[in-house]
Amino acid sequence: SQTIHQWPATLVQPVGSPLSLECTVEGTSNPNLYWYRQAAGRGLQLLFYSVGIGQISSEVPQNLSASRPQDRQFILSSKKLLLSDSGFYLCAWRQGRDEQFFGPGTRLTVL
Amino acid sequence: AQSVTQLGSHVSVSEGALVLLRCNYSSSVPPYLFWYVQYPNQGLQLLLKYTSAATLVKGINGFEAEFKKSETSFHLTKPSAHMSDAAEYFCAVSEDNYGQNFVFGPGTRLSVLP
Numbered sequence: 001s002q003t004i005h006q007w008p009a010t011l012v013q014p015v016g017s018p019l020s021l022e023c024t025v026e027g028t029s030n031p032n033l034y035w036y037r038q039a040a041g042r043g044l045q046l047l048f049y050s051v052g053i054g055q056i057s058s059e060v061p062q063n064l065s066a067s068r069p070q071d072r073q074f075i076l077s078s079k080k081l082l083l084s085d086s087g088f089y090l091c092a093w094r095q096g097r098d099e100q101f102f103g104p105g106t107r108l109t110v111l
Numbered sequence: 112a113q114s115v116t117q118l119g120s121h122v123s124v125s126e127g128a129l130v131l132l133r134c135n136y137s138s139s140v141p142p143y144l145f146w147y148v149q150y151p152n153q154g155l156q157l158l159l160k161y162t163s164a165a166t167l168v169k170g171i172n173g174f175e176a177e178f179k180k181s182e183t184s185f186h187l188t189k190p191s192a193h194m195s196d197a198a199e200y201f202c203a204v205s206e207d208n209y210g211q212n213f214v215f216g217p218g219t220r221l222s223v224l225p
Contacts (some may be wrong), residue, residue: 027142034213042202043217044155090154097205098162099145100213 002027006103008090013110019064021106023091026072031093033074034100035066038088048072054090060092113138113204115216123222129191132219134176134202137183143205144185146176148198149218155201161185172196197223 003026013019025031035047048066051084056066063082067075074091080108086109118133129207136142143162147155159170166178173197176187202216 044215069182092155094213097143097207099143099157099160099205100155100203102147102156104154105152107152 002093002101004091004093004101004103006089006106008106009104010107011109011110013081015083015110016080016096019076019081019085019108021076021089021091021108022074023074023103024072025074025093028072028093028095030071033093034067034092035074035076036092036093037092038090040087047076079108083110113142113206113212113214115202115204115214117200117202117216119219120217121220121222123142123224124192124201125190125224130174130187130221132187132197132200132202133194134185134187134216135183136185136204138171138204138206139152144176144178145205146170146174146185146187146194147201147203147215148172149201150198155214158187158200192221192223194223194225199222 002075005024012023037047048056048058050056050068053068064078089106091103094100114137116135122175135193145160146158148158149155150155158174159168159176161168174189176185178185199218199220201218205213
């Protein structure tokens with residue numbers, strides 16, 4: 001069966017520090033991968049999606065970036081965090097037209 | 112492009128009462144439709160989905176939804192609310208395989224009152 005992992009689960013970082021969040025998927029190949037952010041009390045904001053290794057599409061201009069170095073690995077990064085980067089980050093995958101499957105999320109607090 | 116609206120950002124019901132969460136969509140092709148639930152500090156979990164088979168779809172935790180093409184709706188219902196149903200609910204639409212063509216609604220927070 002397929003599983004999706006995200007780490008870390010929680011993270012507290014100072015403003016201006018770098019960020020690296022990792023997402024890995026097991027039990028499937030060539031999935032579409034997604035990064036979402038939820039600000040407090042808000043809905044899902046699609047940040048990036050990827051349809052294959054090295055293929056990244058950005059939905060929102062920001063100081064974040066994403067990379068997909070391997071088929072089932074998706075990384076969200078920043079060189080310098082802003083206060084507004086705080087939120088709950090969710091990774092998801094899907095294949096074909098069917099549903100997305102979500103990871104457990106990472107709670108990021110920027111101080 | 113497809114879109115999803117959810118009427119009511121916050122819905123409150125009494126325990127044991129009917130739950131009705133509304134979802135309307137727009138799509139240029141026959142859509143796939145989904146309902147997800149999110150508990151605090153957790154990822155989204157699929158409740159149910161419509162993929163062009165039966166229009167009345169049953170999901171987990173006693174929830175069901177009916178696809179009504181004429182009304183472009185996919186409302187979520189549960190006959191009797193339980194305290195554990197308190198969560199955020201998201202409706203979503205998918206038109207095709209392409210990465211970006213999976214759109215979520217803004218979500219509805221369900222509160223269940225004792």
